[in-house]
Amino acid sequence: MRLKLVSKTKLPTKFGEFTLVGFEEVVNRNNHIALIYGRISEEQPTLSRIHSECLTGDVFLSLRCDCGVQLKSSLKKIVKEGRGVLLYHRQEGRNIGLLNKIRAYSLQDVGFDTVEANLKLGFKSDERDFRICADMYRLLSIKKIRLITNNPEKVKMMQYFGIEVTERVPIVVGKNSKNYRYLRTKVKKLGHLL
Numbered sequence: 776m777r778l779k780l781v782s783k784t785k786l787p788t789k790f791g792e793f794t795l796v797g798f799e800e801v802v803n804r805n806n807h808i809a810l811i812y813g814r815i816s817e818e819q820p821t822l823s824r825i826h827s828e829c830l831t832g833d834v835f836l837s838l839r840c841d842c843g844v845q846l847k848s849s850l851k852k853i854v855k856e857g858r859g860v861l862l863y864h865r866q867e868g869r870n871i872g873l874l875n876k877i878r879a880y881s882l883q884d885v886g887f888d889t890v891e892a893n894l895k896l897g898f899k900s901d902e903r904d905f906r907i908c909a910d911m912y913r914l915l916s917i918k919k920i921r922l923i924t925n926n927p928e929k930v931k932m933m934q935y936f937g938i939e940v941t942e943r944v945p946i947v948v949g950k951n952s953k954n955y956r957y958l959r960t961k962v963k964k965l966g967h968l969l
């Protein structure tokens with residue numbers, strides 16, 4: 776087993792009361808969390824968001840990306856639905872890490888786009904490992920999801936790792952004048968459906 780469920784607790788938030796579940800990767804001790812709302816059924820597909828960590832967007836509401844607004848909107852959507860799960864996938868900067876993301880932003884300040892900046896730093900355009908998300912679903916006994924995303928690759932990855940995606944639920948929020956170029960690159964080079 777690559778991942779273990781460590782502990783659970785209640786997490787009241789301004790959106791509603793969630794159950795917070797903490798996970799640890801066995802090999803490197805990296806941590807991830809899930810926020811569960813309402814009663815999860817094994818039969819019915821669960822509305823779910825896989826949210827990749829973005830300190831600048833999630834905490835400081837950076838306008839360079841759309842993450843902060845997407846995070847809040849997903850939590851609201853799940854509460855409105857009455858049940859669902861948000862996986863907070865702690866692979867910052869598409870898994871190049873916070874400091875490399877700052878380096879990538881710095882390259883974008885002088886004209887590179889988000890993909891070119893990753894390549895220039897010696898990374899792939901997307902270094903994330905979505906296997907761990909499938910493991911989190913399995914540990915939560917979730918087999919079928921309606922996945923909130925604009926990224927078809929995430930849908931493919933979940934199917935590949937054995938989680939049935941019955942629907943892709945688009946999330947078209949967080950566009951602004953500062954992230955126009957970033958979002959355009961995601962559409963053109965990373966296949967996002969925006």
Ligand SMILES: Nc1nc2c(ncn2[C@@H]2O[C@H](COP(=O)(O)OP(=O)(O)OP(=O)(O)O)[C@@H](O)[C@H]2O)c(=O)[nH]1
Pocket residue numbers: 825826827828829830840841842845866867868869870871876879880889893923924925926929961967
């Ligand atoms: N390397 C790098 N990572 C970035 C950059 N901008 C945002 N990120 C990271 O990208 C991740 C979010 O990925 P996105 O491409 O916005 O969206 P997605 O998760 O693939 O797809 P959605 O489900 O539609 O949101 C977070 O981990 C961010 O920290 C950037 O310019 N460079």
Ligand SMILES: [Zn+2]
Pocket residue numbers: 829831832833840841842843
């Ligand atoms: Zn972001």
